Amino acid sequence: MxxxxxxxxxxxxxxxxxxxxxxxxxxxxxxxxxxxxxxxxxxxxxxxxxxxxxxxxxxxxxxxxxxxxxxxxxxxxxxLKEDNNFFKYFTKCGEISLPIYLIHVPVASVVRIVLLKLGVTQVFVQLALGIVGAWFISIIIFKSIHRFKYFDFFLYPMNYIKKDKQEGSKAGAL
Incomplete structure (x- = not known):
């Protein structure tokens, strides 16, 4: 399968x-x-x-x-208390959770490979650095991709398809 x-x-x-x-x-x-x-x-x-x-x-x-x-x-x-920065940060990141989810898998793999190549074999060190590294690198990659319309299409295709349909219906109405 x-x-x-x-x-x-x-x-x-x-x-x-x-x-x-x-x-x-x-x-x-x-x-x-x-x-x-x-x-x-x-x-x-x-x-x-x-x-x-x-x-x-x-x-x-x-x-x-x-x-x-x-x-x-x-x-x-x-x-968690809603008035602290930790809660606000993750609530804000919740808006881009799907792209983070899609991006984090290959990023986490690369982080783990790099750590192993550097000789880091302790599980807890790999886990901590892997989680933090994959999180922040995924956000950086998302922000970079989101700046370019052609790459952003792969994360949010409906944003661009809807625009084309709306523009097409306006053109047809004229």
Whole structure:
């Protein structure tokens, strides 16, 4: 099965779970439980199979981290105070979350490869630098792409298709 089909089959339920959780406020203990489980998962991953990735075709038990990460995000973010800069920053970034999501995968891979080439093999250092590096580099790439109409089309095609249809209907009406 092609990767795009496998990736869709694995991640679609996670997006549905996120859609469901969007309107549910989870208890605070769920956040603590998810942080604990996520930490244990990373430690076990480091101890037993650091170089093995979760296979999208058969994620198996290791794929539980998908559900944990969605629950973690939806239990932590709503509990943040809305008047702090952290909340405001991520709310603003939420407007460009889809492009960040699309861009971060290849960027994170490159960051990880560069870290390995530089001899950084500690899991927690790679995780921290990978998350921060992929986040900020993805935003920089998005801002660069967004400046050029032809590249921006690949991130927001409907912005340009709608304009063409509106301009075409105006021309037809004249």
């Amino acid at each position: 092609p990767f795009i089909d496998i990736g869709a089959l694995v991640w679609c339920p996670m997006f549905v779970l996120g859609k469901i959780l969007k309107n549910i406020i989870l208890k605070k203990y769920i956040a603590y439980l998810m942080v604990f489980f996520y930490t244990i998962y990373i430690i076990l991953w480091m101890l037993f199979s650091f170089k093995i990735q979760i296979g999208y075709s058969t994620p198996g038990f290791r794929g539980i981290i998908f559900v944990v990460s969605v629950l973690l995000a939806f239990s932590v973010f709503p509990s």
